[in-house]
């Protein structure tokens with residue numbers, strides 16, 4: 001669903017871009033139209049760009065599911081959740097290398113990536129003790145970034161209750 005939506009957006013952007021090129025080859029009198037199309041491209045891009053807060057909400061959800069999969073020794077599911085969490089961080093780096101003046105991509109590289117690697121190694125080793133330690137470090141890295149970006153009130157903790165009721169852990 002996510003991908004179908006993205007491809008629809010890409011098709012729309014491609015069409016508008018083609019129109020811009022066509023318009024560009026026309027007379028100078030049509031420069032105004034070109035500008036209009038360019039601002040339409042920007043509007044469409046913004047329309048389909050998930051906000052950082054939405055991406056962070058997905059991060060929170062994955063963080064929780066990763067924990068419950070790990071403590072249930074369901075390593076296959078833990079591996080999957082870890083991979084999806086990694087993809088969300090990659091998307092954040094791509095869409096918000098900087099946000100509100102903060103170097104988000106650099107902070108992820110410095111704080112989150114080492115913790116994510118530790119978790120991956122623990123999952124691959126199927127080692128519950130290492131998993132718990134690595135997960136604690138991952139949670140600490142969420143909070144370090146929230147502190148660095150003046151969002152210290154968003155304090156992430158180890159989930160104590162699984163709110164996802166329809167997935168087997």
Ligand code: HEC
Nearest residue numbers: 052053056057059060063104107108112142145149154156
């Ligand atoms: C690179 C820095 C960084 C890292 C790493 C990071 N966050 Fe965030 N997070 C932010 C910023 C900045 C905001 C505020 C976004 C805004 O203002 O829209 C935020 C907001 C949030 C929110 C609030 C979303 C809402 O509903 O508004 C949650 C939940 C969250 N983060 C969870 C996490 C979790 C869980 C992790 C770790 C797995 C994490 N974050 C790692 C920077 C980070």
